[in-house]
Amino acid sequence: MEDKIGVFICTGYGIAEALDIEALCKVATDEYNVAYCKTVESCEGAGLKAINEDIKSEGLNKVVIAGISPRQYRENDFPQEIIVEKVAMREHVVWCQPPNDEDTQMMAADYIRMYIVKVQKAEPVEPFQSEETIDKSILVVGGGITGMTAALDTARAGYEVRLVEKSDKLGGWLAKQHMSIPTKPPFRELEDTGIDALLAEIEANPRIKTYTSSYTSKISGAPGLFDVTLSSNGNGTSSEMVDQFRVGSIIQATGWKPTDPRDNLPYGKLDNVILNVDLEAMIKEQGRITRPSDGKEAKNIAFIQCGGSRAKEHHSYCSSICCLNTLKQALYLRGQGDDAKAYIFYEFIRTPGQFEDFYRRVQEDPNIYFTRGEVAEITAGDDGTLQVTAKNTMPGEQIRVKVDLVVLAAGMKPNSADGEMIRALEEAKVTVKEGESDIQRGEAAKKVEELKHHEGTEILNLGYRQGPDLPALEYGFPDSHFICFPYESRRTGIYPAGCVRQPMDGLGSRQDAAGAALKAIQCVEMTSRGEAVHPRAGDKSYPDFFLQKCTQCKRCTEECPFGVLNEDEKGTPLLQATRCRRCGICMGACPERIVSFKDYTVDMVASMIKAVVVPEEYDEKPRILALMCENDAIPALELAGQHRLQYNPFVRIIPVRCLGSVNSVWVTEAISAGYDGVIMIGCKYGDDYQCHFIKGSELADYRGENIREKLQQMSMENERVELHQLQINEYYRIPEIFENFHKEVIEQFGMNPFKGM
Amino acid sequence: MEAARNTLQEKSAHREQGNTPAIPGCFENGQPILVEPDSDFVRRIGRRSGDAFMKCMQCGTCSATCSLSSDVNPFPRKDLAWARWGMKDRLLRDSDIWLCYQCNDCSARCPRSARPGEVLAAIRQECIVNFSAPSFFGRWMQRPQFIPLLLGIPVALLALALLLVGPIEDALGITRSLDGQILFTYSSMFPHWMLNSFFAFFSLLTLIVVISGILRFWRAMKSTIPRERYVNPARGLGASILSTLKTVFIHDNFDQCTIARPRYVSHLCVFFGFLALAAVSLWVITAKINPMVRGDFIYPFGFLSPWKILANLGGIALLTGLVLMMWDRFRNDELVGPGSYFDWSLIATLSMVVVTGFMTEALHYLRLEPHRHLAYFVHLVFAFTVLIYLPYSKLAHLVYRTTALVFAEYTGRTSVGGVNGDNLLQRDTIDAEEQTKAVAK
Numbered sequence A: 001m002e003d004k005i006g007v008f009i010c011t012g013y014g015i016a017e018a019l020d021i022e023a024l025c026k027v028a029t030d031e032y033n034v035a036y037c038k039t040v041e042s043c044e045g046a047g048l049k050a051i052n053e054d055i056k057s058e059g060l061n062k063v064v065i066a067g068i069s070p071r072q073y074r075e076n077d078f079p080q081e082i083i084v085e086k087v088a089m090r091e092h093v094v095w096c097q098p099p100n101d102e103d104t105q106m107m108a109a110d111y112i113r114m115y116i117v118k119v120q121k122a123e124p125v126e127p128f129q130s131e132e133t134i135d136k137s138i139l140v141v142g143g144g145i146t147g148m149t150a151a152l153d154t155a156r157a158g159y160e161v162r163l164v165e166k167s168d169k170l171g172g173w174l175a176k177q178h179m180s181i182p183t184k185p186p187f188r189e190l191e192d193t194g195i196d197a198l199l200a201e202i203e204a205n206p207r208i209k210t211y212t213s214s215y216t217s218k219i220s221g222a223p224g225l226f227d228v229t230l231s232s233n234g235n236g237t238s239s240e241m242v243d244q245f246r247v248g249s250i251i252q253a254t255g256w257k258p259t260d261p262r263d264n265l266p267y268g269k270l271d272n273v274i275l276n277v278d279l280e281a282m283i284k285e286q287g288r289i290t291r292p293s294d295g296k297e298a299k300n301i302a303f304i305q306c307g308g309s310r311a312k313e314h315h316s317y318c319s320s321i322c323c324l325n326t327l328k329q330a331l332y333l334r335g336q337g338d339d340a341k342a343y344i345f346y347e348f349i350r351t352p353g354q355f356e357d358f359y360r361r362v363q364e365d366p367n368i369y370f371t372r373g374e375v376a377e378i379t380a381g382d383d384g385t386l387q388v389t390a391k392n393t394m395p396g397e398q399i400r401v402k403v404d405l406v407v408l409a410a411g412m413k414p415n416s417a418d419g420e421m422i423r424a425l426e427e428a429k430v431t432v433k434e435g436e437s438d439i440q441r442g443e444a445a446k447k448v449e450e451l452k453h454h455e456g457t458e459i460l461n462l463g464y465r466q467g468p469d470l471p472a473l474e475y476g477f478p479d480s481h482f483i484c485f486p487y488e489s490r491r492t493g494i495y496p497a498g499c500v501r502q503p504m505d506g507l508g509s510r511q512d513a514a515g516a517a518l519k520a521i522q523c524v525e526m527t528s529r530g531e532a533v534h535p536r537a538g539d540k541s542y543p544d545f546f547l548q549k550c551t552q553c554k555r556c557t558e559e560c561p562f563g564v565l566n567e568d569e570k571g572t573p574l575l576q577a578t579r580c581r582r583c584g585i586c587m588g589a590c591p592e593r594i595v596s597f598k599d600y601t602v603d604m605v606a607s608m609i610k611a612v613v614v615p616e617e618y619d620e621k622p623r624i625l626a627l628m629c630e631n632d633a634i635p636a637l638e639l640a641g642q643h644r645l646q647y648n649p650f651v652r653i654i655p656v657r658c659l660g661s662v663n664s665v666w667v668t669e670a671i672s673a674g675y676d677g678v679i680m681i682g683c684k685y686g687d688d689y690q691c692h693f694i695k696g697s698e699l700a701d702y703r704g705e706n707i708r709e710k711l712q713q714m715s716m717e718n719e720r721v722e723l724h725q726l727q728i729n730e731y732y733r734i735p736e737i738f739e740n741f742h743k744e745v746i747e748q749f750g751m752n753p754f755k756g757m
Numbered sequence B: 001m002e003a004a005r006n007t008l009q010e011k012s013a014h015r016e017q018g019n020t021p022a023i024p025g026c027f028e029n030g031q032p033i034l035v036e037p038d039s040d041f042v043r044r045i046g047r048r049s050g051d052a053f054m055k056c057m058q059c060g061t062c063s064a065t066c067s068l069s070s071d072v073n074p075f076p077r078k079d080l081a082w083a084r085w086g087m088k089d090r091l092l093r094d095s096d097i098w099l100c101y102q103c104n105d106c107s108a109r110c111p112r113s114a115r116p117g118e119v120l121a122a123i124r125q126e127c128i129v130n131f132s133a134p135s136f137f138g139r140w141m142q143r144p145q146f147i148p149l150l151l152g153i154p155v156a157l158l159a160l161a162l163l164l165v166g167p168i169e170d171a172l173g174i175t176r177s178l179d180g181q182i183l184f185t186y187s188s189m190f191p192h193w194m195l196n197s198f199f200a201f202f203s204l205l206t207l208i209v210v211i212s213g214i215l216r217f218w219r220a221m222k223s224t225i226p227r228e229r230y231v232n233p234a235r236g237l238g239a240s241i242l243s244t245l246k247t248v249f250i251h252d253n254f255d256q257c258t259i260a261r262p263r264y265v266s267h268l269c270v271f272f273g274f275l276a277l278a279a280v281s282l283w284v285i286t287a288k289i290n291p292m293v294r295g296d297f298i299y300p301f302g303f304l305s306p307w308k309i310l311a312n313l314g315g316i317a318l319l320t321g322l323v324l325m326m327w328d329r330f331r332n333d334e335l336v337g338p339g340s341y342f343d344w345s346l347i348a349t350l351s352m353v354v355v356t357g358f359m360t361e362a363l364h365y366l367r368l369e370p371h372r373h374l375a376y377f378v379h380l381v382f383a384f385t386v387l388i389y390l391p392y393s394k395l396a397h398l399v400y401r402t403t404a405l406v407f408a409e410y411t412g413r414t415s416v417g418g419v420n421g422d423n424l425l426q427r428d429t430i431d432a433e434e435q436t437k438a439v440a441k
């Protein structure tokens, strides 16, 4: 079909007052020969209606609207098949540049050019439709409080659920509790754990199919199409296949395990020094607390907090539940007689939120004694008692107490596996066998040693090229965009919830389960419509690989942060489209430039770059290309506009899906087109990254090497390309970044000699 | 978090190097003390201080606020920790609890409303019970149900004394006619010699209790600080007593309170009123043996006798002070504290003494029979009550506080007031707060 492009320039919002609208129209009609250029009064209501009428009457199939930012549209009802591009003439030009200025007009004209080129290159987006039907049932791995709640919540919402538990019955830690900390106002008294009701409800729910003593021995496929194989735990070595089925998404609620307490405490050396989990088991089983050494009822107990938590030797995070647990266990003890005494030694008591009320209630008990302090020594007396010496306590520099039992508050470690590490281990093992040189084999052997503790830790057994489990962080918690999207993991359609995600109490776990259930449902629903989930929720485009030209370099399969791409034996990428988040990082990675989206291609952006009119060197009007991430940098730029911050008039901005989608060819294209420099602005990366695609901005930085090489070949200075990390609230830095680049880089190295070539 | 943890560790390291002086009395024979909490003590302190001290989170705001607390001995914070840990022994031996005048600046500032001021008061109460023998008197003083018993004792003793010298009717000027009708006759006053020796005897008993209390208390306090820990080059005992008395007389510690400023005035009135009345009483009781008394000792005094004038002025001061105290407690209980039973019972008894005293005086000058005798009897009962229960009632603070102050001077554990500038600052902010409150009203 012959393209028929219409350009609409909005005259409202102060745009007509600042720009020569007629001249802009001329750019469209004269330079690009578009069918149609018209002004409209606004980007809403009547204005949009007028545009829609024109689309119909003129038979337009591609439309550019120069007005407000696409993020600011309140209505968006254009026909499906029409390609519409919105130019933020107000935010990017009018608000940030002096009105009726020559440079301002040039900027506006350039944007008109860029977006006309963009629509020229764009093709209508068709959502991904799998040949097989998308399954909407949900798999929950782990039958503790989080798993059970998630299963129930999902089932109540009308979805089929498979609940898999490794041990022989559901319940997890909840089933091991004697009682539960208060979960409702006024947060004062212990409660029944509610486990029986929960189990009965699960039993009675026809939508939930429960498997115990089983584990997921294999999960292949992708969201909507996960093929799961369950196997029985067996008796150690042999395990049999239990069932095979397909699910749409997965909730991983595999919970936690206690940490080993600190080494300086005689746990394991003295009988009467036990862990909080041991005490819970004891009272659950025999209804009272006794001394393991002689079975005598315990009257006095010292609780020592942060058994393994918040210590460099173990893990520096707070396990968040052990303080509450100790308060609860102190109340158990107080039930054993009016003279029973509990001493609690802590560094901080942490009772988040409303649990503070529970803490206060426990403080009211005159026979529960709290002090901050460090336990220096635990010694055994001859009558089975222990003496605990603590220093820096509140009642005195050092005090001793005599007790029957010492309870250490063991912290929480997630029951997770680090997929990437497991894969690295496997690869290293292969290299040890097949490595090319002794050095290579030696290095690999070292790596095997280093990663050996990951051996056999698999939980999900995913059939993903990047590893059989979710990628994890330092302490084993699954990686996610913690700041904005904590429920997400780096595997689309797999949602960790509960203590495997972050230490939390039972109440928190229930809430987390509900959150994950909603996420899982959202995932199957959006997948069935061929839409992306977070953060480009609703995006229907997806990457297309022109595999005839693929050189099997494996950059895309390696760099995709979401493990979307599997490989065949030769190393050709196999797209699992429903796993894809549409970040375009593969597009930025591919040296052959064979990855493209219908509405976002390497060629399209390169053409936009080239559409800008670059003035001659003696005009003293440099051009700076700014590639800015759509997630934070572009909204920040709009904020700058809202604050009317003025910035350098020589900058031309192109929004990109992620800095990771920037293909190095764009930079070289820009330089050869005569731009004097390129600025890339993306999200923060590193340990506390804010990159919405986890690794995008980091990869852009890492690929900078590649770009520098190319610049060198063109004998251009490295300094002409800069990368900045920007948080959304740092909008005020934008003018400064542009200005400094102009002053420091362009004025130092001069204008680009390629101009006009 | 890591950083926070490090600074914490640094802090404790800092503490270990001994940069912050040790809280005395936490080591025994070089060993850290073994804490065996007395939970009844915890309960009692709780009950008597408004059941709020469990909420204390050891933030130290109270100690920082208190103008009498020093960096070295940060009360009331540490005392709240000890109290919460049921460390009764340690608390009773701590002179710091007596340095506090319960201005309640700390209670007003406590972010947890733990009422530290009231807690110290409750501990002082415990201290009185503990050191004034026999301790059951002290315990009776704590409970309203013992009022009849406690008042019954002086009534019975006085009545007995009167009976000893003759029928009670004689003393009251009552005779019976032959047909059984009661007639009032004009009779002499209660026999003075009898009353004098009676009061003198019980004063002596009280004195013995007081002295033994002081000695025991002194020894207990001393056991907490080894000689070499005395901070200043210790002053002589005499010098310490002198400077303490000066402090007590001019009330300069009271003067440092900010929130409870009115207390300064009311306590000053009560203090000097009480002193004046005690002096007059002593003069009367000891008249027979007093070499300073020349000529006939005429009692009751005439209205214009200097002693009578002193007594009347004292009575007025005492009454004014007491009324002010009551007013404060009603009006301002958030800041001054509502007052405990212990506290109220002393105010009530002293008020009764003054009121009945003035009544007797008025009836005496009006020559109203036998009312003046009845009133006098009641007055004597209350005066006697004050006297014999002095070591067990709140009045005992006179004894123990003074002793503790002397001890503090003597050992260098003086209550060093905060930096003056600080204090002024506090006062200003509080004034400003009061003003805003007033405006809001």
Ligand code: SF4
Binding pocket: A305, A306, A307, A309, A310, A317, A318, A319, A320, A321, A322, A323, A324, A348, A349, A350, A409, A411
């Ligand atoms: S919850 Fe309490 S005991 Fe547990 S790690 Fe945190 S501070 Fe330590």
Ligand code: SF4
Binding pocket: A543, A559, A560, A561, A562, A563, A564, A565, A579, A580, A581, A582, A583, A584, A585, A586, A587
């Ligand atoms: S890199 Fe991004 S766009 Fe490419 S396959 Fe992975 S998730 Fe999809």
Ligand code: SF4
Binding pocket: A545, A549, A550, A551, A552, A553, A554, A555, A556, A557, A571, A572, A573, A589, A590, A591, A592, A593, A594, A595
């Ligand atoms: S990056 Fe491009 S060339 Fe390399 S494997 Fe992927 S698709 Fe093929």
Ligand code: SF4
Binding pocket: B055, B056, B057, B058, B059, B060, B061, B062, B063, B076, B077, B080, B106, B109, B110, B111, B112, B113, B114, B115, B116
């Ligand atoms: S009494 Fe109040 S002000 Fe003093 S330490 Fe406790 S909480 Fe803080």
